[in-house]
Amino acid sequence: MIADSNSVAPELREFISRNFLFSDQGFKYGDDASFLREGIIDSLGVMELVTFVEKQYGIAVADHELLPSNFDSVSRLSSFITSKLAGHS
Template sequence: MEQVRDNILDYLKENSFMEREAVLGDNDSLTQNGIMDSIGLLELIDYICETYSIEIPEEMLTPENFDSLEGITTLINRLAK
């Protein structure tokens, strides 16, 4: 789970409005902190699907699953089994 979290954090630092040196807590909001916008979210979803060879069901495309590192990591771990 830690590896998935670190992988997503690296992706965000490279592909979002997040600064490389920034510290992000597991439950910090990606949208409220200005790290992710709607286009960035779509790109993140594509990245997750390709990297982890998973499909994300439409009903799982919720703020709870995509607005924090914890939500994203939990979703990936649930679907990648």
């Protein structure tokens, strides 16, 4: 799958809006907003997000990759996904 941050970020925003914010109004936060600090996603929600990422992008997320540096904002997560898709771990 060919993807970059510009194609991944909108998909993440839509998923988070619908599944965590329960809104059709879109993602009303900046892409650098912390999911945990802003109360967008709790620790259990992170696991739901991991499942979505693995299924949507066909990548495996290892336990050691479950870090805020990879999963705590749209920007961080889209960078993580595009890096994995490019074959970098």
